[in-house]
Amino acid sequence: MINTFWQISAILVSVLALGVAFWLYTWIKAQPSSNETVQHVGDLIRKGANTFLRREYVLLARFAGVIAILILIFLPSPIWSGNWTKNLTMAFAYICGTALSALAGKIGIQVATIANVKSAEAAKKDIKLSFMAGFRGGAVMGMAVVGFCLLGVTVLLSFTKDSSAILGFSFGASSLALFAKAGGGIFTKTADISADLVGKVELGIPEDDPRNPAVIADNVGDNVGDVAGMGADLFDSNVASMAAALIVGMALAKDNANIVLAYAGIGLLASIIGVFCARMGSSKDPTTALNKNTYITTGVYLLLTALATFMFGFEWRIWGATMVGLLVGLIIGIATDYFTNDKKKPVQLTAEASKSGPALTILSGFAYGFFSVLPALIGIAISSLAAYKICEPLGGNYPLFGISMAAVGMLSIVAMIISNDAYGPIVDNARGLVEMGNLGEEALNITDELDSAGNTVKAMTKGFAIGAAGLTVIALLGTFMNEVNVAAAIAGKEIISGFDIMNPVVFFGLMIGIPIPAVFSAMLILGVDRNAQRMVKEIRRQFKEIPGLREGKAGVVPDYSKCIDIATTGALRELIPAGLMAIITTILVGFIGGVQAIGGFLTGNIVSGLLLALFMSNAGGLWDNGKKFVEAGHCGGKGSDAHKAAVVGDTVGDPFKDTAGPSINTQITVVSLVSSLLAVAFLSYSLF
Amino acid sequence: MINTFWQISAILVSVLALGVAFWLYTWIKAQPSSNETVQHVGDLIRKGANTFLRREYVLLARFAGVIAILILIFLPSPIWSGNWTKNLTMAFAYICGTALSALAGKIGIQVATIANVKSAEAAKKDIKLSFMAGFRGGAVMGMAVVGFCLLGVTVLLSFTKDSSAILGFSFGASSLALFAKAGGGIFTKTADISADLVGKVELGIPEDDPRNPAVIADNVGDNVGDVAGMGADLFDSNVASMAAALIVGMALAKDNANIVLAYAGIGLLASIIGVFCARMGSSKDPTTALNKNTYITTGVYLLLTALATFMFGFEWRIWGATMVGLLVGLIIGIATDYFTNDKKKPVQLTAEASKSGPALTILSGFAYGFFSVLPALIGIAISSLAAYKICEPLGGNYPLFGISMAAVGMLSIVAMIISNDAYGPIVDNARGLVEMGNLGEEALNITDELDSAGNTVKAMTKGFAIGAAGLTVIALLGTFMNEVNVAAAIAGKEIISGFDIMNPVVFFGLMIGIPIPAVFSAMLILGVDRNAQRMVKEIRRQFKEIPGLREGKAGVVPDYSKCIDIATTGALRELIPAGLMAIITTILVGFIGGVQAIGGFLTGNIVSGLLLALFMSNAGGLWDNGKKFVEAGHCGGKGSDAHKAAVVGDTVGDPFKDTAGPSINTQITVVSLVSSLLAVAFLSYSLF
Structure with missing residues (x-):
């Protein structure tokens, strides 16, 4: 039985988290802001972000509407086959998944675009207060994402008592993530690249110069890509890990739901405690402060889950598997940091290589990016094997449940991860606002320091997120098998025990699965490229046609909204074919090769997806920090040939790390969920 | 029974091929060469190539000696367990594998470094004769490689009647290929990059300028990388495909060896016919001539195998599977051509993107490189499934035999593929010689045209080679399972029927297998980088310390051999760690997780290896041709900003397409063979 306690x-903790989010919001709102320029630009950014969100959500609503109707008619089994309440539940769960994730994104953006102004203003006086505004702004996103996530899962589970409904919820979250992460990623890089190409390269005006029509779009991009997009991505991973654990666990025994809810709830509670402990201590080092939050949360989580396990008689082996996930997550994060931190060799050697021109910057970053996939994959390999072995004595499918719980463990402190991560774009925005509002040299130094801390911490949280996604998709493979077997039992077909690589149908699926993440990435990268070209044209047009703009005549402002419009429309237009490609291929493979081919397909997808996601995220981060390292005065410093080469590396890395790399996670999850949802259909109708 | 006929x-056809090689050699030798400069430079190139080969072979002999002793002691089972003759046979077969492949490489280089001089000389008068010298020079390599390969396999099989001995032979060929392909790849790109960096970029002297101390090393590199390296690579793939087919086939019935030998022999015969048909017709288009050779060979092969199947009562289904392989190989080749041909959109759009700077060149090439993996992988997926389904009615392990035969089919016309491929570096060299010997504008135009045809055809042959390697490694996975089961039967252990992805040990292996090709590539790329830095220093030193060199004073020559020396030493030094990393990881995974983990490991390796090999080869080819497209006067032409950007793309692509990409094939084969050879050990001693 699922324990009501x-x-x-879980519901109480979720509500508490939402309450904390509201309290943080009022705190931020109450911070002073007096500078008019800052407020004005802040308003423009907020409005721009809202424009994008509104357009995105309208498109999403149409898309989700169609999918919801399809679910209503066909899933989990065709509506004419009887059980229509199940279909209704799943369609409803799907809509809840999209809506709650969208709501979390909306709240996060709303607060982030206030917090940036407050952080900028506070930087005039005090680094500690400026830090707090940034961090607490990010924490609202963390609280909202995980609060809504846990609330949705728990309420749905309580009402339906059916873990499959969670699949619908999870698919809803994935749909939104696809729009938010891939769409936001295209938006932000469109604006970034074209602002630089015309502004810095062609006209030689500085970054964040208010004359540049794309400058507001660039700032908006930070918010829609790095705040809303990243939040949706982790909402998606978090729900998927819970869905996998619930489905695999409840198939073994209904009361396994208790341990999933308990550990997830404790994770959120630990994050709330971590958020309230966060402040810059006497050390005055923002990086230390951010890392300290993570360690406190981890420690509290470890203690509280042990306590709960002891008090409520949970199985210690499951606890062990969960902790393995958490610890390996930390290790992956630290290892990722090595490859992207400018105090370490890879970044410094890449910067050094830049002295011989951009080709060697690219080659060097490429090589270290390739190296960087090693620790994460070894981590995933060891954690899944360890979780399995720890839970093996429990028998049955418990080892697989152990792996799912390792994924839940890795994602347990996700609210804190999001808080740290969303801090980055907020202080980045604050830095821009300080510059545009002329708040003085000291404020600029302070926001620079805060910004740099954001970049350092980001690498670690990103490693965490990808590692967790890796474990989650394995659990989703188990979920798929589970769904197939439930259907097979009903249809009187043979139960499958796995996917044998030597089975040619599995192998067929495997081969087709490999290129999908590559093609998906290519479509997004070319999407950014095409979209940037459209925007470059518009920027050039404005500089040409608006009199006095180029000269910076007082009172002449560019048409910011036109650029935001182009980025928005283009991002959404470019995203659809990539998403459809992945979904349609899945459906084709399923109807050609059946469930075995899908097993291979998902494996191929996971393998090449993990490889490319890790590589692109890390190489991108490395090039970014390589450029910053040069700008800090090394290898010739700003303006040198090495700097020019490092800028090329950074530009190549931008869509890698902010568009394609992180979107692959979502692509894999979407494909996995589509497979699970259509398991029955693939089982019943297939060519081979 | 293996049929003596x-x-x-097979032995007669091999000997015929070697005879043809000798005849072609005398033909080439008999062509006139009068220009002294050309002859002198040609001598330098030949000597340089021989220096590299000698050093490489000495190192290889040591390495192979150690491995042979290890095989003698431990494989197929420890020598103290009784059957020492088997160990002796395998060690002997191993040495034969390295020696015959090395011999083929030596012959190929010897002739290629004569043919380049003759082709250059002939270009003064006649494009047809110049073409013939280039093509026939390449054909010697083709005949020698496949002749020795078939001869070795047949003789070994006839004497031992044991297909496992072929595994030893195949591993020998792989060891040589690792040295020749990866070592040659590092050599050629070291010379290429550093010659360009100091010569073209720093000093502004033209390519192939005799004052540049690295210019001879650069020409040597074409021979050791693209002639000897490529030959060793295809020797390796060809033997591996035959070994897999023989092992899987003979485990079913001894007389399956007949069909393997028959089809392989006919393939070589068809290639001989193709070589003799080769000439530039009235069309005067070298590309057409080269492609025509391939089509003629394919047609002859199709007819003759059908005839043999009919006359000797072979199973038609096996014939069908073989033809599927051949046809899919052609299709992959054509699809690959699309992504690297400068008459097609991907290259042209990448050149277009270069107008906005090097970052967009890289991003665009990256995206199309990602797209380009799709057709090849779909081709492999369909051909393996089709071969399997065609042979399914034969029962037992025949479907797997069918897949092995599809790989044999893809590689059947490999002698022709090598001839076409080795033609490329020969006429490339000829072009350099024409320039250095001042043979006139018309000769330059002729060799330019011949060179460009080489590039176009190369893409197709490369697609072929990678596709074949893909199918071969699947067959090798089957071989591994076969070896495990032979050992399991003897040891009284359970027979395995496959590798289940849901088995955590398989999954563990899968995750560890993924990063290996990436790390291997990274090590080679960084190896090129480090080696190039050493060489750049030496070139700078010579320009500084040799009086009159920079000014081009008559009689002053740089110390070419010093540069060749650096490239040689560095290449061999950088290659060893990469090779050992792959082999040691395999051994570790095997002893940790046993045969199931190795099954996963090989799968992960194949998946990420195919993805990266296809991507790097195609992206590299695309950037290369993008640069040539710009140089042909498009997008601003030579000297424009677009050209500079395109050069950056080309430099990044160089180690992709000539070092890392093609070496991954060999890395996968080596790892697969090590696994098969150690199958018994992994079965007996493992942690899990």
């Missing part, structure tokens, strides 16, 4: 506790 | 026929 844990359901109520 | 087919053994004798």
